[in-house]
Amino acid sequence: MLPALATTTIFTFMWMWNDFFGSLIYLTTPDNFTVPLALKSFLDTQGSSDWGAMFAMSVVSLIPLFLVFLFGQRFLVKGFATTGIK
Numbered sequence: 001m002l003p004a005l006a007t008t009t010i011f012t013f014m015w016m017w018n019d020f021f022g023s024l025i026y027l028t029t030p031d032n033f034t035v036p037l038a039l040k041s042f043l044d045t046q047g048s049s050d051w052g053a054m055f056a057m058s059v060v061s062l063i064p065l066f067l068v069f070l071f072g073q074r075f076l077v078k079g080f081a082t083t084g085i086k
Contacts, residue, residue: 007079010072014065033060 020036027033030041042054066072069076 001080003075003082006072006075010068010076013068017065 016035019034020040020078023034027037031039033041035057039054039057040056043049
């Protein structure tokens with residue numbers, strides 16, 4: 001049961017980490033913004049955007065997802081392999 005729970009945990013973490021609209025609805029102050037909302041604040045619709053800072057923040061925001069996937073990869077493979085077997 002551990003691989004199935006680990007797979008669910010990893011997918012839930014990745015889904016919640018990248019959630020944009022849920023955070024947009026509930027968070028109103030920029031101090032509480034999540035990573036996707038903070039990335040969106042780097043875009044300027046009227047003029048030029050700070051592309052260097054936005055790309056740097058994008059890379060930094062991918063590090064936790066990469067680490068979760070790296071350490072949970074063996075559970076993901078076990079979870080996928082055992083779910084189809086009866």
